[in-house]
Amino acid sequence: MPKNKFAKLDKKFEEVAENSAIKANVYTLINIANADLVDYPKNQEDIENTTDIENSIKELGVFSDPIEVTDYGQPEGKFMIISGHRRRVAGVKCGIEIFPCIARKFESEAEIYNYVLLSNSHRDTSKDPLLMPKRIKMHEAYLNQIKFAGNHKEEIAKRLGISKSQVDRYTAMNRIIIPVLDMLRDEIVSISGVFPLASRKEKEQGEIYGMMKECLDNGDRLSRETILTIVKAYEGGKRTYQEIISDDFGNVIDDDNGESDNDLIKDKQKEYKESLEENTDDEANEITVSVNDDVPVDKNENDNSEDAEDTEDEIKTENKKLKKKGQRQEIIVYLKNINSVINANSFNGDKEDTELIINGLTETFETVINEMQGISKANNLDDVYIEFLNNILRTVRKYM
16 A cells, blocks of 8 residues: 555645634744744834833743744744734843744734734723824724724724724824824823814814913913813914913913913912902801891900801801802803803714714713712702703603
């Protein structure tokens, strides 16, 4: 019987085994020299910051986490990294020349691209606020490449483990000009702070960026409220930051800690508080008189110290009440303004602008619901809050 009688059958078995391994994504653990490792050309993740991995290697004394590679489309003996670019860079910095690797099998470039995207999706994005917008752009490109017929936003949200509204927000970041993104990367501004720029044309963003730089040069901080004020001022025709802070009308801009962003605004706040205190002092004097209206008041006569202290405490208490009332009135006016703006606009026109508005309203709505719950509990108004929720449910059911 010829030796090669079963050669064809053996080859067929090998092919079946290989195809099965590919479908099951079975992998082989092998050691590969650094010189034989090739970076994946479409990997856009930051691979320079490797301090955390270097510390781990030094502490353990070994390279414990294998790099994932494939020989698909590579010359003989070469392997392309599909996951572990940072691990390889860190290992080289620590003097490692041979890396433990998991060799995976793929049938197409599209499969490799998808695997790389999904592998990178689990990486921490806190160190780079622009990483998630970049990932969304890459996932969108992949879905277009494979002619994905479903809802792209839904699919990307699922692949990245975020909500659809978050996809919208991060997608909007890809429309913001580079100088502003540099501010974001340097933690000078926040994502929510620069969000209003996303709906503007590149030229407009450039002019707003110039005003933002003026703000920094003036020694002020670019909080979310400050940027929003700059954008609104730009819409109103202003083209410099100085025009905003010299405006007699002015706007009280508070940062996240409740501190004003510039000296002029602090002065305006001070004026407002002083005028409020004058009014409350008048109110307090009336209260003092009403409390003692049966007793003639002689300013030249020394008051009893205990009565004077009680009166002073009453005045302080009443001042606080009046100030809180003033703050509540400000909230009421603000809510009326929001309602007026929403009712006065049809929001027909630019689709991207409308999506941004809807997303912004969604966030506001969620915040309002949470705040209302806390306010209701603090003031024993749970029944009012429950009725509010019932009204919302009735309204939602109308459109479902």
